[in-house]
Amino acid sequence: MTAQATLKTNRLVLRPLTFEDAPFIQTFASVRELADAMISIPHPYPNGEAERYISKQLAEFEAGHSVTFVIESKSESVFSGIIEVRDIEREHSQAELSFWLAVEAWGQGYMSEALKPVLHFGFEDLSLNRLYGYHMVRNPASGKVFQKNGFVQEGVLRQRVRKSGVFEDVALWAILHRDWQNSLKIIGKGFHSTS
Template sequence: MSAQFKLLTDRLILRPLISADVSSIQAAASVRQIADTMISIPHPYPDGEAERYIARQKAEFEAGHSVTFVMEQRFEKKFNGIIEIRDIEREHSQAELSFWLAVEAWGQGYMSEALKPVLRFGFEELELNRLYAYHMIRNPSSGQVLRKNGLVYEGMLRQRVRKWGMFEDVALWAILRNDWCVPGVQQLDGAVL
């Protein structure tokens, strides 16, 4: 892939990761509530992990395996979280959606607002056929956001992950290009810059 796009919504700029994001990621990901419902975020969040994350995501982007967006409030320039299209499989034309919001941004509709242009980006720019997402069953808010944005519940993966020493059930959701572009149903706004 060449340079990464920026996506724009009414309240958000979805932009590439930059080195200056280290402190925002470190601070937001260090909050226990974030790690509690995220499959891959450790707690305590280790010093230096944000730098390693940014370096890893940039390498994944260069290899064509992942696209990571920082969700930033458009006017306040405040860090809200991360949304990724990752594990891009060209052979099967699919990828995983992964996202998290800083605790202070919860319950304000930011994730749903961000998902709309990211879905469009996945289907139109990356030319994918299928986008899927996971969430722990005990985090129904993620499922509500996915459902609201057209993803379909495909099933439960029993005891799929171990978090805090306990095995957790995980829900699997997906949306197909055909589901997303049904005439008269698509309500996905968000400009590509």
């Protein structure tokens, strides 16, 4: 892949991940409330896990399998979270969306705002046909973000993941390129990107 774009909305900057983000990831991912809501974040969050995560994501980007954005508040340049387009499948023209916000940033509409330019990036820049995402059924806030942004719930995967020793049901949501195009006619873009 070429250099990763930076995306901007009214309140946010979505920029490439760097090793300088490791202390923020380590701190925020260590918070129990965040880890409890996320399928892939363990608790306790192991020392050095942030650096391992960043190394993996940068390698996945180089291989063309994943693109990771750091979500920052535009006004304060404060690290607020992560949003990934991952498991990019060229054969089937699809990828998974995964995201999290620091607990301090919850309830401000940041994730829904961040998702808009990432959808544009996935469908236009990556030429994908389908973007999908998962969340544990007991975390309905993630489902609301998907629903607000035009995703359709495709089903529930019963006891799909084990979290803290408990098997959890997981909801699957997806949006197709044509659905996204139709929604744009109604709501508009509200963001721009820079290389």
